[in-house]
Amino acid sequence: MFEVDVERVDASQHDSDEPRPLTSTTIIRACWPVIGDYIRWLYERCLCLGHHPKAFKGAEVIMIPKPGKRDLSSPRAWRPISLLSCLGKGLERLIARRLAFIAIDRKVLHKNQAGALTKRSAVDLVAALIHDIESALARGLVVTLVTMDIQGAFDTVLRNRLLQRLRQQGWPELLVRWMASFMTDRTARVHFQDAITLSSALECGLPQGSPVSPILFLLYTEPIYKIWINTPPYPRFNPIITI
Numbered sequence: 001m002f003e004v005d006v007e008r009v010d011a012s013q014h015d016s017d018e019p020r021p022l023t024s025t026t027i028i029r030a031c032w033p034v035i036g037d038y039i040r041w042l043y044e045r046c047l048c049l050g051h052h053p054k055a056f057k058g059a060e061v062i063m064i065p066k067p068g069k070r071d072l073s074s075p076r077a078w079r080p081i082s083l084l085s086c087l088g089k090g091l092e093r094l095i096a097r098r099l100a101f102i103a104i105d106r107k108v109l110h111k112n113q114a115g116a117l118t119k120r121s122a123v124d125l126v127a128a129l130i131h132d133i134e135s136a137l138a139r140g141l142v143v144t145l146v147t148m149d150i151q152g153a154f155d156t157v158l159r160n161r162l163l164q165r166l167r168q169q170g171w172p173e174l175l176v177r178w179m180a181s182f183m184t185d186r187t188a189r190v191h192f193q194d195a196i197t198l199s200s201a202l203e204c205g206l207p208q209g210s211p212v213s214p215i216l217f218l219l220y221t222e223p224i225y226k227i228w229i230n231t232p233p234y235p236r237f238n239p240i241i242t243i
Contacts, residue, residue, distance in 0.1 A: 024086065025086050028086065028087075039087065039090070042087075042091075043090070043091045043094065046091060046178065047095075047174065047175070047178060048174065050173075050174045050175075050176075050177025050178045050180070050181060051177075051178065051181045052088075052091075052178060052181040052182040053088070054185060055085060055088070056084065056085045056087065056088025056091070057088075057182075057185060057186045057187060058084075058085075058186075058187050058188070058189075058199065059082035059083060059084055059186070059187070059188040059189075059207055059209070060082070060083045060188070060189055060190075060191050060196075061080045061081065061082050061083070061188050061189065061190045061191065062080070062081050062083060062190075062191050062192075063078040063079070063080055063081075063190070063191075063192050064078065064079045064080075064081055065077060065078055065079075066078065066079050079208075080190075080208060081208055081209045082188065082207040082208055082209035082210065083209060084207060084209055084210060089210065089211055092182075092210050092211045092212040093211040093212070095175075095178070095212050096116075096211045096212040096214070096215050097118075099212070099215045099216075099219070100116065100117050100118060100215050101118075103117075103215065103218070103219065104117060108169050108219065108222065109218055109219070109222055110222070110225035110226075112125070112128070112225070113218060113225070115214060115218060116214030116215050116217075116218060117215075117218075133145070150221070153217060154205055154206040154207070154208045154213055154217060155204075155205040155206075155208075156204070156205065157204065157205055157206050157216070157217060157220055158204055159180070159183045159184070159204055161220070162179065162183070162216065162219075162220050163176055163179060163180055165219060165220055165222070165223075166179060166219060169219065169222070179216070182212070183204075183206070185201070186201070186202040186207065187199045187200065187201055187202065188200060188202055188207075
């Protein structure tokens with residue numbers, strides 16, 4: 001693990017990411033010439049041991065109102081965002097970048113998957129969608145567009161199912177062990193306006209606010225895309241499915 005990579009991911013964060021301003025990015029940047037080697041060593045040992053420190057697992061959840069939601073009395077009108085340790089998010093961001101690179105390079109993910117992946121934008125997906133629709137209509141086909149949304153996506157991820165999926169995809173065992181530690185013994189407390197709840201244990205799910213959660217969710221749901229790949233096409237219909 002190169003020190004310049006560690007410095008880059010730690011320096012790219014904001015102080016608002018840290019629920020307790022004991023290790024803010026401002027302090028990390030100021031002290032980097034002294035503590036940089038120690039942070040890199042800490043990250044390397046976490047990966048070598050397959051361990052995510054308990055100090056990185058506590059989250060303070062803030063509630064952000066969803067755009068366009070008028071009835072704020074409904075829990076669905078709010079999006080929970082987890083504020084996590086800046087040092088912990090630095091490690092998670094490093095792992096997320098390498099997971100995404102390998103997932104693309106080794107074709108672990110479907111070619112049409114774009115979320116949380118570099119050099120794959122939603123604009124490209126929309127352009128591809130329009131092209132497929134226009135091409136099908138030009139050939140006299142009936143186009144059907146089916147869109148699906150996974151409700152509470154990160155919150156519904158099952159730990160053992162994710163670990164099984166990673167092993168099936170061929171990821172190194174040390175990395176799988178780190179993922180197991182990352183998802184074990186997590187706690188969260190909710191901060192809403194002036195009220196703060198007591199910390200509660202989280203039995204499942206990925207923290208919404210962690211840099212590694214999006215790519216882990218893509219790997220978790222990767223088999224969904226294989227369903228449509230193996231489905232024979234209809235002669236006069238051109239179904240298009242988006243998630």
